[in-house]
Amino acid sequence: MLIGFMGVGKGRTARCLADQTGMFALDCDDLIESYANKRIRTIFSEDGEPAFRELEKKAARWLEKNVNASVISTGGGFVNVENIKAIGTVVYLHSDFDSIIKSIKSHPNAEKKIKKRPLLQDMEAARKLYNTRLPIYRRVADVEVFMADRPVARVAEEIVERV
Ligand code: S3P
Numbered sequence: 763m764l765i766g767f768m769g770v771g772k773g774r775t776a777r778c779l780a781d782q783t784g785m786f787a788l789d790c791d792d793l794i795e796s797y798a799n800k801r802i803r804t805i806f807s808e809d810g811e812p813a814f815r816e817l818e819k820k821a822a823r824w825l826e827k828n829v830n831a832s833v834i835s836t837g838g839g840f841v842n843v844e845n846i847k848a849i850g851t852v853v854y855l856h857s858d859f860d861s862i863i864k865s866i867k868s869h870p871n872a873e874k875k876i877k878k879r880p881l882l883q884d885m886e887a888a889r890k891l892y893n894t895r896l897p898i899y900r901r902v903a904d905v906e907v908f909m910a911d912r913p914v915a916r917v918a919e920e921i922v923e924r925v
Contacts, residue, residue, distance in 0.1 A: 766855035768838040768879050769866045770909050776835035778918040790836045793821050806880040825849045841902050851925050854903035857910045859892040
């Protein structure tokens, strides 16, 4: 399972890992969106962040019970679910905050990528959240992999070697 801050590249790394290993990639936010039948930002705006966190817990319980041998990418806050270690090996993808924001902003779909993330609307608040989350990611992770602007295939290969 891949954890890390918003926009670090968990989804694309998971898809690449799936391709390299022949496993299926599952994305927690996609599971939540299809379960709630709403976009993440609509869940935040209509139901509030606590409702979203409850859906993350529900997804975590479901994953623990029902999913094996898959590559799972998670939302940046999924690290706080209680049973995370019971779901599988936890890999933390690390980049520093400025590199993450720089890479999101230089993406052709930057506006869309920012708009869909409610907690990326205020960059100073996002920086604080990053600083709060960093020690949590590191505490929970079994393996930490450096991401930054490395080719995603190389990052995926490193994960295969180390897990
Ligand atoms: C969140 C990260 C998002 C998404 C939601 C909340 C967070 O996923 O789950 O907007 O709390 O960090 P990404 O990490 O894929 O952006």
